[in-house]
């Protein structure tokens with residue numbers, strides 16, 4: 001009987017983890033901003049840390065990101081072009097956006113700037 005009870009607890013634990021959304025899970029990291037290929041935190045994912053203020057390495061998500069979660073305690077300026085050029089979108093500290101379309105920023109970001117480094121403390 002003890003074994004059964006333990007299995008029950010394990011089941012409940014794994015089930016409750018499934019209710020955490022991708023955006024909520026990303027917000028636990030604190031030192032990065034996360035981008036997703038599609039709206040609502042779906043598709044390919046890319047984490048960008050604040051190891052330096054300027055980051056240009058969106059990789060496969062360059063000009064493909066459609067949603068984001070900024071888990072860091074830094075505001076992050078997102079730019080439509082390489083090397084902090086073009087149109088800017090401001091991601092507030094500890095914020096997320098499930099759809100860039102209403103910001104005119106869908107499939108657009110190529111470079112970004114962390115306003116505060118280190119970015120994992122408030």
Ligand SMILES: [Ca+2]
Pocket residue numbers: 036037038039064065066107
């Ligand atoms: Ca996209």
Ligand SMILES: [Ca+2]
Pocket residue numbers: 063079080081107108109110
């Ligand atoms: Ca672009």
Ligand SMILES: [Ca+2]
Pocket residue numbers: 097098099100101102103
């Ligand atoms: Ca939006």
